[in-house]
Amino acid sequence: MRHTRSYPKVIRRWYRPVEHECLECHRTLREAVAVSRRTVITLAGVIKLNHAGYRCPDPQCPGSRRTYRSVEADALALPWFTYGLDIVLLVGRLRLREHQTVDEVHQELLKRLEPLGVTISRREILYLFEAYCTLLRASSEVKDDQEWLAQVEKNGGIIVSVDGIQPEKGNETVYLVRDALTGRVLAAENVTSSETAVMKALLAPVVALEVKVLGTITDAQESELKAVEQLWPKVPHQVCQFHALRDAAESAFEADRKVKTAMRKQLQPKVRAVRKQLKRDIPQAPGAEAEQLSVLDDYASGVLSALNRDGLAPFDFAAMHTAEDLDEVEASLQRLSKKGGL
Numbered sequence: 274m275r276h277t278r279s280y281p282k283v284i285r286r287w288y289r290p291v292e293h294e295c296l297e298c299h300r301t302l303r304e305a306v307a308v309s310r311r312t313v314i315t316l317a318g319v320i321k322l323n324h325a326g327y328r329c330p331d332p333q334c335p336g337s338r339r340t341y342r343s344v345e346a347d348a349l350a351l352p353w354f355t356y357g358l359d360i361v362l363l364v365g366r367l368r369l370r371e372h373q374t375v376d377e378v379h380q381e382l383l384k385r386l387e388p389l390g391v392t393i394s395r396r397e398i399l400y401l402f403e404a405y406c407t408l409l410r411a412s413s414e415v416k417d418d419q420e421w422l423a424q425v426e427k428n429g430g431i432i433v434s435v436d437g438i439q440p441e442k443g444n445e446t447v448y449l450v451r452d453a454l455t456g457r458v459l460a461a462e463n464v465t466s467s468e469t470a471v472m473k474a475l476l477a478p479v480v481a482l483e484v485k486v487l488g489t490i491t492d493a494q495e496s497e498l499k500a501v502e503q504l505w506p507k508v509p510h511q512v513c514q515f516h517a518l519r520d521a522a523e524s525a526f527e528a529d530r531k532v533k534t535a536m537r538k539q540l541q542p543k544v545r546a547v548r549k550q551l552k553r554d555i556p557q558a559p560g561a562e563a564e565q566l567s568v569l570d571d572y573a574s575g576v577l578s579a580l581n582r583d584g585l586a587p588f589d590f591a592a593m594h595t596a597e598d599l600d601e602v603e604a605s606l607q608r609l610s611k612k613g614g615l
């Protein structure tokens with residue numbers, strides 16, 4: 274029986290391709306296969322992922338044998354690796370740039386993973402370093418990968434995806450170029466400049482493959498856009514929605530948090546003062562009035578809990594919940610006053 278490890282904190286995520294319609298007939302793609310269901314350990318958390326592959330629903334369509342995958346899911350980890358690509362890149366950097374020994378890298382990784390309740394063996398560090406070296410050799414190996422080339426033939430070409438990953442704060446970026454249809458890494462390079470010329474050089478091995486490029490997917494970064502536009506001017510291009518959404522949501526989430534804090538600062542002391550007053554008044558009020566006052570106290574307590582609502586990045590906004598709750602309180606108070614209760 275296979276032993277399944279369990280982790281104290283697991284994030285569940287569902288992934289689907291960025292493409293919504295068939296590149297050939299433009300029908301809406303449908304979920305067709307489970308590409309992978311696995312657990313990936315990243316520096317940011319342990320992710321249990323469900324990666325769904327989509328296909329054209331029309332069996333007559335020349336593109337119907339293609340499976341569209343999620344470039345985001347593929348970017349999390351190399352195939353067959355439980356430890357994420359971010360960890361592979363970190364190991365590579367600590368070894369080669371910071372000249373750390375394997376033991377030092379091991380200690381550093383143990384420290385980084387401890388908050389997640391995850392450990393890592395020294396031997397795993399060696400594997401990950403090997404993976405890093407293999408990754409950087411990807412472009413020289415891909416042209417001889419017959420099995421992969423046969424798959425490309427079946428797909429009718431490749432979809433080039435470019436992804437810049439910044440392993441740590443610094444001026445280095447590891448660029449990964451992959452075929453979004455097979456998930457295969459076509460080129461990977463550690464670069465310090467992201468000029469269009471550098472991007473084009475990065476993509477040169479892909480051009481040299483001389484396979485049909487069906488589409489391109491990049492971040493919104495201008496140099497990446499220009500490079501794919503210049504290399505494949507007639508090929509449809511898509512900005513990765515995930516990156517765009519994540520970046521957009523980050524500032525929105527931050528703004529929402531500020532709004533909520535401001536609301537709470539303004540309202541909380543007032544409502545608390547009212548409750549204090551009510552607590553003093555209720556015991557002294559005659560029966561019916563005491564009942565009314567305790568209804569008001571319920572409302573005040575409702576307002577206070579509305580002010581303590583939490584959000585969850587990226588799209589669950591706290592201030593929105595607070596506003597909705599407060600609207601409900603207001604509507605209820607209005608109904609009450611119409612009935613002549615207050």
Ligand SMILES: [Zn+2]
Pocket residue numbers: 295296297298299300329330331334335336337
């Ligand atoms: Zn189709």
